[in-house]
Amino acid sequence: MPKSSEFKVKKRQKRRPPTASSGSRPYFIHSTAVVDEPVEIGEGTKIWHFSHIQSNAKIGKGCVLGQNVNVGNNVMIGNFVKIQNNVSVYEGVVLEDYVFCGPSMVFTNVPVPRGKYPQVGAAFYKPTIVKEGASLGANSTLVCGHSIGRYAFVGAGAVVTKDVPDYALVVGNPARLSGWMSEAGEKLNFDSSGNALCPRSGRTYLLRDGGVRDVTEETKKKIK
Numbered sequence: 001m002p003k004s005s006e007f008k009v010k011k012r013q014k015r016r017p018p019t020a021s022s023g024s025r026p027y028f029i030h031s032t033a034v035v036d037e038p039v040e041i042g043e044g045t046k047i048w049h050f051s052h053i054q055s056n057a058k059i060g061k062g063c064v065l066g067q068n069v070n071v072g073n074n075v076m077i078g079n080f081v082k083i084q085n086n087v088s089v090y091e092g093v094v095l096e097d098y099v100f101c102g103p104s105m106v107f108t109n110v111p112v113p114r115g116k117y118p119q120v121g122a123a124f125y126k127p128t129i130v131k132e133g134a135s136l137g138a139n140s141t142l143v144c145g146h147s148i149g150r151y152a153f154v155g156a157g158a159v160v161t162k163d164v165p166d167y168a169l170v171v172g173n174p175a176r177l178s179g180w181m182s183e184a185g186e187k188l189n190f191d192s193s194g195n196a197l198c199p200r201s202g203r204t205y206l207l208r209d210g211g212v213r214d215v216t217e218e219t220k221k222k223i224k
Contacts, residue, residue: 036055055073066103081101090108097133132151146161
């Protein structure tokens with residue numbers, strides 16, 4: 001049994017506050033984050049505590065990756081994407097510009113996982129594409145092999161098992177269509193002609209044949 005005198009108490013080292021860049025880097029990486037090589041990280045992007053960026057990942061400019069975010073090999077992330085704490089973005093996932101990933105939401109990349117029969121490598125992965133401006137609520141889950149449409153909104157805790165259309169609001173398990181959202185995140189109320197106005201942005205939308213599209217520019221041309 002070692003004597004107490006044999007133990008050496010180490011003084012806790014003071015960690016210098018992380019800076020917004022290291023050398024000529026135009027982005028921020030917290031001192032506890034791990035970034036493999038090679039990767040591409042855009043200007044103004046911030047990567048916070050205990051996050052891990054794996055090799056060949058590409059992250060655009062102006063992104064924010066919160067605490068404990070894992071970005072897998074070969075993942076592509078666009079510009080101005082926000083990923084909240086405790087999210088793993090696995091290989092096979094593509095996030096376009098302005099995507100929001102809520103806290104602890106879940107991506108997958110193998111449709112039928114089995115511990116006894118490992119499926120390792122890109123040949124087994126089913127791609128997931130989250131299109132521009134889409135929001136994925138806290139604790140939502142995306143079953144791989146599907147796409148989330150532009151400016152769609154996946155509610156907190158929803159489980160997505162099929163493609164989500166542009167501007168769609170989906171909730172529940174499995175996720176079902178509950179309404180339609182504007183680009184600015186306002187729920188749209190359509191009149192009898194299928195027209196809706198976003199109260200925040202002033203943009204106009206048309207509901208036709210089970211889908212929604214932004215007709216702001218078309219409306220402006222008609223007025224002229």
